[in-house]
Amino acid sequence: MTLHVAIIGGGASGTLTAAHLLQRRVNPQRLRITIVEARQDVGCGVAYSTVQACHLLNTRVHNMSAFPDDPTHFSRWLEGQGFGPGRDMDFVPRKTYGRYLADLLGPAAEGGLVPRLQILDQECVALRVHDHGVEVGLADGSVLPAHFAILATGICRDDQKASGLEDPWSRPSDADPASPVVLVGTGLTMVDMVLSLLNAGQSAPIYAISRRGLLPQPHRPTKPLKLSTADIPMGSSAGYLLQWLRTTIRAHEAAGGDWRDVMDGLRPHTQLLWRHLPPDSRQRFLRQGSSLWETHRHRMPPSSAARMEEARAAGLLRIVKGHFQGAERHVSGTSVTYRPSGEKSLARLEGAYAIDCRGFRRLSLPTPNRLLQSLVDQGLGRLDPLSLGLDFDQNDALIDRDGRSARRIFGVGPITRATHFEITAVPDIRVQAACLAERLIGTPGLSATHTA
Ligand SMILES: Cc1cc2nc3c(=O)[nH]c(=O)nc-3n(C[C@H](O)[C@H](O)[C@H](O)COP(=O)(O)OP(=O)(O)OC[C@H]3O[C@@H](n4cnc5c(N)ncnc54)[C@H](O)[C@@H]3O)c2cc1C
CATH class of the missing domain: 3.50.50.60 (FAD/NAD(P)-binding domain)
Structure with missing residues (x-):
C-alpha cells in the first residue's frame, strides 16, 4: 500500500508535519504527501512571510530546530548559509526561518524517480470521508483522494x-x-x-x-527551574494556579533567580495543565489571566x-x-x-x-475559511466550547458533531489550540508533528516499509 497523506495548509505546521513524515525513512514507493496551500509559497505561512529584517524570531535559534531530537539542526543550517558559528542564543529574522522551513522540503519536492511530495497551489474547500480514506475537494472543482487529511490551516482570521x-x-x-x-x-x-x-x-x-x-x-538568558508534574497543582482552579505561580516566582526571586526561570520551567507542563484545568477555570483564565500569561510567556x-x-x-x-x-x-x-x-x-x-494587532482571536461562525465552515456544516467538525478553534481529541483527531473522533482527519498547530492551548510556537508544534507522523506511519500495512 502507498500511504497518501494530504496536508491542508503549507505554513510552519504543515511543513513541519511533512518534514517529520519524510524523516521517518519510509520506502519512497510507500509514502506520498500532498501539501495543499492556497498561497504561492510553502514553508512561510503568516509568521515567516515577512520580508522585513527587523521582524525577528521571538525564540532563540537553539529552540527553533524542526526536529526536537536534533536540536542543532537549525543552527547547522544557518552556518551552512554563511551566518557563522555560535548563533544559538541569537534571534534571527523570521524571513530566514521561512527559508529554512522551505528548505526542509526542497529535496523531496524535487523528486528523484518517485516524487514523494507534491505541492498543490490551491484552496481546499471541503473534505469528504469514506471507509478507506478522504476526498479533498479543491477550489477548482477537482478532488484529490488520500488516506488521511491533516488540517494545518492556522488560526482563522477575521475579515x-x-x-x-x-x-x-x-x-x-x-x-x-x-x-x-x-x-x-x-x-x-x-x-x-x-x-x-x-x-x-x-x-x-x-x-x-x-x-x-x-x-x-523582554527575553533574558534563563536557567529553567526543574519542575516535575508532581510539583504542579494539576487540576486546581485557574485562581489557585495563578496564586501558586506567583508564590513560586516570589520564592525563586528571593533566592536570587529570575521569574523567567519559573515560566520556562513550567513550559514542558503547560499542555497537561490546560488539559487538567476545569472548563469554567479555562474560561476564567482566558478572561482574567491570559494577557499576563501571554506577555510573560511569549x-x-x-x-x-x-x-x-x-x-x-x-x-x-x-x-x-x-x-x-x-x-x-x-x-x-x-x-x-x-x-x-x-x-x-x-x-x-x-x-x-x-x-x-490582536493576534489570536476566537473562532466565530460563519467563518471566511470555506473548509472549516464546510466541516462544521457537514457535522465532521465542531467548535470547541470556548471557540478557540475546532475540537480535537488528545491524539489530534478531529471530533465530529456527535463527539466521535475521526479516523481520517487530524489537526496540527494552532488549529488545535482548544485542545493543547500552548501549541502556537515551533517548539510545541514540532513535537506534535513528530507524534502525528509516527502515528500515521504506524498505519497497519505500512509499518514494515521502513528503509534499512
Ligand atoms: C507574526 C508571528 C510571529 C511569530 N513568531 C514566532 C517565533 O518567533 N517563534 C515561534 O516559535 N513561533 C512564532 N510564531 C508562532 C508560530 O510560528 C505560528 O503559530 C505558526 O507559524 C503557525 O503555523 P500554521 O502553519 O499553523 O499557520 P499559518 O502560518 O497561518 O499557515 C496556515 C497556512 O494554511 C493555508 N490555508 C489555510 N486554509 C487553507 C485551505 N482551506 N486550503 C489551502 N490552504 C489553506 C494558509 O494559506 C496558510 O499559509 C509567530 C506567529 C506569528 C503570527
Missing part, C-alpha cells in the same frame, strides 16, 4: 476589511510617516508594526491600545525591547489602556472608538489608518 482595521501583513506601504497610526493590540504583532514604522521614519505618534496596556516582556528579543523603550521615552509610542469598540474608515483616515479602562464613556483616536 479585517469589515472591522475597519488593516491586516498587519498587507498594510498600506505609501502612508505618510508624519500622520498618526493606531495599533489595536499590544502584543508581539504590535512590536513588529512599531519597528516597521520606526524604520520607515515615522515621526507622528503611534497609539497602541489594549485593555490592560501590557507589552511583551517574550520579545532584547534589541526589540530597547527600541520600544526608546520610542516610548521619545513620546512616539503611546500605550492606551482601553477596550476596542470599533473602527471606521473615512476619506482622510480611520477613527478608532474605545472605552478607556475603568470608564463608562467612549473615546476616540484618529489615525491615517489602524492596524489589527
Whole structure:
C-alpha cells in the first residue's frame, strides 16, 4: 500500500508535519504527501512571510530546530548559509526561518524517480470521508483522494476589511510617516508594526491600545527551574494556579533567580495543565489571566525591547489602556472608538489608518475559511466550547458533531489550540508533528516499509 497523506495548509505546521513524515525513512514507493496551500509559497505561512529584517524570531535559534531530537539542526543550517558559528542564543529574522522551513522540503519536492511530495497551489474547500480514506475537494472543482487529511490551516482570521482595521501583513506601504497610526493590540504583532514604522521614519505618534496596556516582556538568558508534574497543582482552579505561580516566582526571586526561570520551567507542563484545568477555570483564565500569561510567556528579543523603550521615552509610542469598540474608515483616515479602562464613556483616536494587532482571536461562525465552515456544516467538525478553534481529541483527531473522533482527519498547530492551548510556537508544534507522523506511519500495512 502507498500511504497518501494530504496536508491542508503549507505554513510552519504543515511543513513541519511533512518534514517529520519524510524523516521517518519510509520506502519512497510507500509514502506520498500532498501539501495543499492556497498561497504561492510553502514553508512561510503568516509568521515567516515577512520580508522585513527587523521582524525577528521571538525564540532563540537553539529552540527553533524542526526536529526536537536534533536540536542543532537549525543552527547547522544557518552556518551552512554563511551566518557563522555560535548563533544559538541569537534571534534571527523570521524571513530566514521561512527559508529554512522551505528548505526542509526542497529535496523531496524535487523528486528523484518517485516524487514523494507534491505541492498543490490551491484552496481546499471541503473534505469528504469514506471507509478507506478522504476526498479533498479543491477550489477548482477537482478532488484529490488520500488516506488521511491533516488540517494545518492556522488560526482563522477575521475579515479585517469589515472591522475597519488593516491586516498587519498587507498594510498600506505609501502612508505618510508624519500622520498618526493606531495599533489595536499590544502584543508581539504590535512590536513588529512599531519597528516597521520606526524604520520607515515615522515621526507622528503611534497609539497602541489594549485593555490592560501590557507589552511583551523582554527575553533574558534563563536557567529553567526543574519542575516535575508532581510539583504542579494539576487540576486546581485557574485562581489557585495563578496564586501558586506567583508564590513560586516570589520564592525563586528571593533566592536570587529570575521569574523567567519559573515560566520556562513550567513550559514542558503547560499542555497537561490546560488539559487538567476545569472548563469554567479555562474560561476564567482566558478572561482574567491570559494577557499576563501571554506577555510573560511569549517574550520579545532584547534589541526589540530597547527600541520600544526608546520610542516610548521619545513620546512616539503611546500605550492606551482601553477596550476596542470599533473602527471606521473615512476619506482622510480611520477613527478608532474605545472605552478607556475603568470608564463608562467612549473615546476616540484618529489615525491615517489602524492596524489589527490582536493576534489570536476566537473562532466565530460563519467563518471566511470555506473548509472549516464546510466541516462544521457537514457535522465532521465542531467548535470547541470556548471557540478557540475546532475540537480535537488528545491524539489530534478531529471530533465530529456527535463527539466521535475521526479516523481520517487530524489537526496540527494552532488549529488545535482548544485542545493543547500552548501549541502556537515551533517548539510545541514540532513535537506534535513528530507524534502525528509516527502515528500515521504506524498505519497497519505500512509499518514494515521502513528503509534499512
Ligand atoms: C507574526 C508571528 C510571529 C511569530 N513568531 C514566532 C517565533 O518567533 N517563534 C515561534 O516559535 N513561533 C512564532 N510564531 C508562532 C508560530 O510560528 C505560528 O503559530 C505558526 O507559524 C503557525 O503555523 P500554521 O502553519 O499553523 O499557520 P499559518 O502560518 O497561518 O499557515 C496556515 C497556512 O494554511 C493555508 N490555508 C489555510 N486554509 C487553507 C485551505 N482551506 N486550503 C489551502 N490552504 C489553506 C494558509 O494559506 C496558510 O499559509 C509567530 C506567529 C506569528 C503570527
